Amino acid sequence: MSDYHSFTTDDAMRFADEHSDWFGEHSRLSCEKLGEDSLNLVFRVSNDKGRSLIVKQALPYAYCVGESWPLTIDRARIEAEVLLKHGKLCPELTVEVLHYDVTQAAILTEDLKEYRMLRDELVAAKQFPQLAEQLASYLANTLYYTSDFALTGPNKKQQVGRFLNADMCLITEDLSFTDPYCNHERNNITPELRTAAQQLWHDDALQAEVAQLKADFLSKPQALLHGNLHSSSIFINDDNCKVIAAGFGFYGPMGFDIGNVLASLLLNYIGHTGLTEDVGHRQQHQQFLLEQISALWHQFDSSFKQLMAQECREPMLQNTAYQQRFISQIFADALGYAGCELIRRVVGMAHVADLEQISNKTLRTECEHKALKLGRQLIMQRRELANIEQVLTMLSYLE
Amino acid sequence: MSDYHSFTTDDAMRFADEHSDWFGEHSRLSCEKLGEDSLNLVFRVSNDKGRSLIVKQALPYAYCVGESWPLTIDRARIEAEVLLKHGKLCPELTVEVLHYDVTQAAILTEDLKEYRMLRDELVAAKQFPQLAEQLASYLANTLYYTSDFALTGPNKKQQVGRFLNADMCLITEDLSFTDPYCNHERNNITPELRTAAQQLWHDDALQAEVAQLKADFLSKPQALLHGNLHSSSIFINDDNCKVIAAGFGFYGPMGFDIGNVLASLLLNYIGHTGLTEDVGHRQQHQQFLLEQISALWHQFDSSFKQLMAQECREPMLQNTAYQQRFISQIFADALGYAGCELIRRVVGMAHVADLEQISNKTLRTECEHKALKLGRQLIMQRRELANIEQVLTMLSYLE
Numbered sequence: 001m002s003d004y005h006s007f008t009t010d011d012a013m014r015f016a017d018e019h020s021d022w023f024g025e026h027s028r029l030s031c032e033k034l035g036e037d038s039l040n041l042v043f044r045v046s047n048d049k050g051r052s053l054i055v056k057q058a059l060p061y062a063y064c065v066g067e068s069w070p071l072t073i074d075r076a077r078i079e080a081e082v083l084l085k086h087g088k089l090c091p092e093l094t095v096e097v098l099h100y101d102v103t104q105a106a107i108l109t110e111d112l113k114e115y116r117m118l119r120d121e122l123v124a125a126k127q128f129p130q131l132a133e134q135l136a137s138y139l140a141n142t143l144y145y146t147s148d149f150a151l152t153g154p155n156k157k158q159q160v161g162r163f164l165n166a167d168m169c170l171i172t173e174d175l176s177f178t179d180p181y182c183n184h185e186r187n188n189i190t191p192e193l194r195t196a197a198q199q200l201w202h203d204d205a206l207q208a209e210v211a212q213l214k215a216d217f218l219s220k221p222q223a224l225l226h227g228n229l230h231s232s233s234i235f236i237n238d239d240n241c242k243v244i245a246a247g248f249g250f251y252g253p254m255g256f257d258i259g260n261v262l263a264s265l266l267l268n269y270i271g272h273t274g275l276t277e278d279v280g281h282r283q284q285h286q287q288f289l290l291e292q293i294s295a296l297w298h299q300f301d302s303s304f305k306q307l308m309a310q311e312c313r314e315p316m317l318q319n320t321a322y323q324q325r326f327i328s329q330i331f332a333d334a335l336g337y338a339g340c341e342l343i344r345r346v347v348g349m350a351h352v353a354d355l356e357q358i359s360n361k362t363l364r365t366e367c368e369h370k371a372l373k374l375g376r377q378l379i380m381q382r383r384e385l386a387n388i389e390q391v392l393t394m395l396s397y398l399e
Numbered sequence: 400m401s402d403y404h405s406f407t408t409d410d411a412m413r414f415a416d417e418h419s420d421w422f423g424e425h426s427r428l429s430c431e432k433l434g435e436d437s438l439n440l441v442f443r444v445s446n447d448k449g450r451s452l453i454v455k456q457a458l459p460y461a462y463c464v465g466e467s468w469p470l471t472i473d474r475a476r477i478e479a480e481v482l483l484k485h486g487k488l489c490p491e492l493t494v495e496v497l498h499y500d501v502t503q504a505a506i507l508t509e510d511l512k513e514y515r516m517l518r519d520e521l522v523a524a525k526q527f528p529q530l531a532e533q534l535a536s537y538l539a540n541t542l543y544y545t546s547d548f549a550l551t552g553p554n555k556k557q558q559v560g561r562f563l564n565a566d567m568c569l570i571t572e573d574l575s576f577t578d579p580y581c582n583h584e585r586n587n588i589t590p591e592l593r594t595a596a597q598q599l600w601h602d603d604a605l606q607a608e609v610a611q612l613k614a615d616f617l618s619k620p621q622a623l624l625h626g627n628l629h630s631s632s633i634f635i636n637d638d639n640c641k642v643i644a645a646g647f648g649f650y651g652p653m654g655f656d657i658g659n660v661l662a663s664l665l666l667n668y669i670g671h672t673g674l675t676e677d678v679g680h681r682q683q684h685q686q687f688l689l690e691q692i693s694a695l696w697h698q699f700d701s702s703f704k705q706l707m708a709q710e711c712r713e714p715m716l717q718n719t720a721y722q723q724r725f726i727s728q729i730f731a732d733a734l735g736y737a738g739c740e741l742i743r744r745v746v747g748m749a750h751v752a753d754l755e756q757i758s759n760k761t762l763r764t765e766c767e768h769k770a771l772k773l774g775r776q777l778i779m780q781r782r783e784l785a786n787i788e789q790v791l792t793m794l795s796y797l798e
Contacts, residue, residue, distance in 0.1 A: 211721035
């Protein structure tokens with residue numbers, strides 16, 4: 001990284017101008033720093049005709065935990081390559097990458113000005129009837145076509161080697177699968193949740209299941225995952241959604257991406273049980289979420305089965321009974337990873353607005369307890385749960 | 400591979416002399432080509448005082464299937480690095496690598512002149528009371544210390560990337576997990592076995608299980624395996640044994656190495672049921688094999704559990720219930736892979752002397768049927784079999 005330097009707004013403007021023909025000649029460009037997320041600098045470069053692009057540059061350390069957690073800026077290459085690969089498989093649902101530069105760890109993408117972050121929209125109780133269908137399509141296509149069903153052994157191994165992404169995976173290994181289950185200083189636990197957190201630290205049965213999910217996260221390279229598919233990595237408007245921010249991409253268990261999407265919807269559902277807004281609208285939003293959770297799984301299940309039946313290149317994996325068991329195992333994994341996500345968003349380092357926005361402390365604590373309870377149930381019962389409707393039933397018993 | 404060329408005996412002699420101080424000064428060296436196995440040239444370089452070393456050079460294609468199956472000579476690096484790594488973990492049971500050269504794809508190792516190939520010895524009904532103990536120790540140490548129990552996520556991923564070994568894995572994927580289950584031209588099926596082979600090709604239930612084992616071979620990087628741990632890769636004498644020939648090494652499911660060792664013992668057991676030699680000695684040899692099969696698993700199980708209990712560096716994987724389930728899953732995998740090995744050695748391309756040596760064709764065919772039957776049982780029942788004694792009972796019912 002000898003030639004790497006953090007971009008100024010001028011650098012970002014030059015980068016965008018040099019590497020696209022988006023702005024045309026004689027454009028007057030301007031650049032605005034949209035701020036820094038925990039790991040990156042983000043700039044919007046615009047011309048005077050209202051056209052714009054986004055420049056994202058990886059920082060050589062994770063802001064959230066200070067310079068003590070060094071991260072290789074190779075994650076910018078990984079982010080760009082994951083988005084390009086997913087973009088080929090699902091162009092309409094993946095943010096378009098126009099260029100990336102390995103030395104500067106910088107990526108040039110389309111600007112999703114017409115879109116908003118899904119998390120913010122869900123917190124505001126906005127509803128998107130095609131959300132589940134779109135995300136199921138993204139998941140089925142990106143997971144299927146990067147798996148052993150579609151790639152030869154050697155091709156798949158080459159991909160695994162390109163996307164090891166050790167540093168970024170370590171963040172998830174620690175924050176999602178270790179910290180919540182011990183008294184770690186990185187945890188962020190309100191006094192009201194302390195007793196519940198302590199129960200997690202001594203829950204051997206739960207920890208045995210989380211150990212399995214963590215071991216699979218470490219050693220089950222089924223497909224090229226997005227790796228961080230929360231509602232903050234999905235941008236949306238009334239017509240469409242786009243997946244962004246694939247810096248955590250790696251070859252891992254398919255259920256991890258699916259579980260994170262499910263968890264985002266579940267957390268939003270639980271969060272709305274703690275709001276004292278218009279009850280009618282709240283119930284309508286929750287009904288929307290239940291439908292989307294159900295549709296997400298059913299449509300993923302149906303698309304993935306169709307792909308396995310029609311597109312499988314690997315002769316032994318064409319076996320119907322094997323495919324049926326494979327999808328059941330993906331379902332169980334997805335529920336387990338959704339459960340881990342619910343738990344870590346309550347007691348781990350990084351919380352979510354879906355719960356944090358609840359201003360009434362008593363109600364928020366109640367919601368957090370619900371998330372912990374559902375998370376534990378999903379992890380413990382994931383292999384017995386036969387279908388997504390049973391998950392919705394569990395959800396209804398929380399209230 | 401621009402500077403690569405196949406070694407002459409002179410090249411091999413020079414290579415051995417330059418890269419070791421084994422021979423001392425003023426030695427007169429000689430070199431003998433020990434022949435070619437399917438993938439390599441092998442030379443013995445000796446001095447006039449009876450000291451000797453082995454030079455092994457990878458050929459850029461697999462002899463067994465002609466030049467149509469090109470193989471990267473990078474497998475020499477992999478072989479050397481696997482042996483060096485396993486040698487650090489288990490020095491007394493791994494052949495010593497003195498030097499390796501990436502460009503020439505050549506490896507210099509100790510000469511195991513005092514040892515003989517385990518397969519030949521077992522075919523000759525020789526018995527080695529410490530065989531199981533030694534192999535269990537090799538398996539427990541090499542598998543444990545290269546796994547997620549012992550390595551951090553980033554260290555493990557780096558190792559996975561160094562040992563992808565796509566070409567060599569593809570040979571196993573095809574020969575062990577695909578060919579026997581379809582009418583493939585590479586198969587080597589005697590007319591007497593044709594009907595039994597055809598049953599395999601239409602056995603959907605069996606194929607669903609083999610699909611799972613193949614998928615795990617492709618996507619379950621639990622530990623750095625030897626990858627080809629048959630009795631032909633183990634050299635032995637009355638005191639000790641040494642593992643050689645790690646060119647198939649890769650990160651895969653632990654049960655694969657264990658299953659191959661079990662299969663070598665099972666195939667030898669079955670082979671001896673077809674011999675009309677001295678019945679007393681035959682029964683004694685078979686009793687020896689039963690004891691070794693049992694001891695191999697029990698000692699692996701006990702060593703691996705002790706390592707997990709005392710040495711585990713990964714906090715979540717210290718959970719006792721998880722560890723118990725992990726070892727049960729290794730057992731099931733090992734039985735499944737042993738079953739695949741039994742089947743492919745009867746109907747696949749590469750057969751074994753344990754069965755081939757039976758000169759009476761009727762008896763040989765009977766033994767081959769037994770191997771197929773036991774192979775299928777192990778694959779189908781691997782998750783229900785609670786302990787190794789149940790496997791021995793299955794074996795006794797074959798006669």
